[in-house]
Amino acid sequence: MSNPLNDARLQTVRDHMALECVHDWDAVIGTFAHPRYEMHGSGLVYDGEEAVRGYFAASRAAFPDLSNEIIAIAAAGDTVLVEFWLQGTHLGPLQAAGRTFAPTGRTFRVRMAATFEFAPGSDKIVCERPYTSADAKLRALGLL
Template sequence: MDSLSLARIQTVRDHMALECTQEWDAVIATFAHPRYEMHGGGAVFDGEQAVRGYFASSRTPFPDQANEIISIAAAGDTVLVEFWLTGTHLGPLKANGTVYPPTGRAFRVRMAASFEFAPDSDKIVCERPYFDQGAKLRSLGLAAT
């Protein structure tokens, strides 16, 4: 594997680890331009302010949200990751027009994400998580399985 692909994989590993420890300035520094495209709900968070807002809103219901990488690979200007997303429902969760009060229950859902990189760079230009929008609710026992 070439050195740029290895550097990109390391950037993604660092990015995901920093999300777990909520070191938001360092997460932002992994981007050439901060952008998340959520393939599951359709939301797009473009620019630093929008991305920081996403971080805050996603950690309100799950302040301990974390990820565990299962598999990671580089392909061209993209790094692909399969991972477990975990967390504990400790704050209000807004989903499908409903606000669910904290249950104290933990969730663990399998997800995938692609990370697009600027050409000839190890800086991310877009993260695209792919997920089943109802998976967390089902895992928490808040929706039918």
């Protein structure tokens, strides 16, 4: 049976992820009640619009074609769970593991998961938490 709030939340996450792929940062910010990313692999937190926009710029400097492909998506309470492929081409300097890796021109594709947290009764995101190992991209690029 369909739940209108869950349906709206699922659509918000689908839109959010699609908008990231086309770099429509204003629209991505619009999917949040308050922009916040908590990166499970690195432990970094980007809280607030300025910090989140900085994360977008930094992550796309190394991978300007960074994109995602949803594998599975489900709503559970105030959370939407997503499994997806993250992929991109290493075309700019990559800051990782305390080092800077020069562009290799190589592509990567890693399987990831993320949770999108919503305030009760709302279809606006309050926090995205991507889950991956800290070195997944480096391993996929053959840099480790």
